[in-house]
Amino acid sequence: GAVVSQHPSRVICKSGTSVKIECRSLDFQATTMFWYRQFPKQSLMLMATSNEGSKATYEQGVEKDKFLINHASLTLSTLTVTSAHPEDSSFYICSAPQETQYFGPGTRLLVL
Amino acid sequence: GEDVEQSLFLSVREGDSSVINCTYTDSSSTYLYWYKQEPGAGLQLLTYIFSNMDMKQDQRLTVLLNKKDKHLSLRIADTQTGDSAIYFCAETQSTGTASKLTFGTGTRLQVTL
Numbered sequence: 001g002a003v004v005s006q007h008p009s010r011v012i013c014k015s016g017t018s019v020k021i022e023c024r025s026l027d028f029q030a031t032t033m034f035w036y037r038q039f040p041k042q043s044l045m046l047m048a049t050s051n052e053g054s055k056a057t058y059e060q061g062v063e064k065d066k067f068l069i070n071h072a073s074l075t076l077s078t079l080t081v082t083s084a085h086p087e088d089s090s091f092y093i094c095s096a097p098q099e100t101q102y103f104g105p106g107t108r109l110l111v112l
Numbered sequence: 113g114e115d116v117e118q119s120l121f122l123s124v125r126e127g128d129s130s131v132i133n134c135t136y137t138d139s140s141s142t143y144l145y146w147y148k149q150e151p152g153a154g155l156q157l158l159t160y161i162f163s164n165m166d167m168k169q170d171q172r173l174t175v176l177l178n179k180k181d182k183h184l185s186l187r188i189a190d191t192q193t194g195d196s197a198i199y200f201c202a203e204t205q206s207t208g209t210a211s212k213l214t215f216g217t218g219t220r221l222q223v224t225l
Binding site: 006034042043044045046049093095097100101102103104105106108 | 143145147152153154155156157160200211212213214215216217218
């Protein structure tokens with residue numbers, strides 16, 4: 001099946017700093033990618049839809065200035081958590097469609 | 113909005129069959145999925161079913177869909193310890209693959225010896 005990678009897999013940062021997470025489709029092009037957030041022992045919540053060549057579409061309640069999304073190319077979308085705070089600590093997962101939805105391995109963010 | 117519910121926990125003995133259930137509220141769901149998540153990992157697609165199908169079987173996995181009752185189930189035959197994980201059902205209302213998924217609450221499957 002198709003492969004989606006994420007980088008980094010794990011990041012620890014200080015409160016107030018910004019963190020960038022990359023999502024790449026390795027063997028296919030994706031004009032759309034999705035970013036999800038998962039709290040411990042909870043389900044995945046869609047944060048936003050990343051669109052190549054246009055602005056991302058954010059779900060209700062997600063701060064677009066807090067979570068910046070850039071779909072730089074047909075194989076890369078980035079999520080930047082700006083001025084991170086401890087409550088932003090979570091597991092972030094991206095997905096890209098290719099016949100069906102393929103998910104990246106996730107990025108665990110810990111903000112101290 | 114869409115609502116997808118699952119029971120939180122299921123424990124089965126190795127070799128037995130596991131049945132994980134999922135209910136959804138939106139009758140316009142077109143694709144329904146089952147994903148597996150192991151600790152600290154991303155999601156692995158197990159199988160999916162179109163809304164116009166009643167059943168789909170793939171090796172040890174059997175998916176049953178009751179569209180009238182909006183009920184989806186995943187049966188794992190001959191459950192192994194490696195099947196221990198969290199299982200999520202998900203649905204989408206679009207006919208295209210480039211559409212967002214709504215996930216269930218997840219069912220933690222524990223396989224005991």
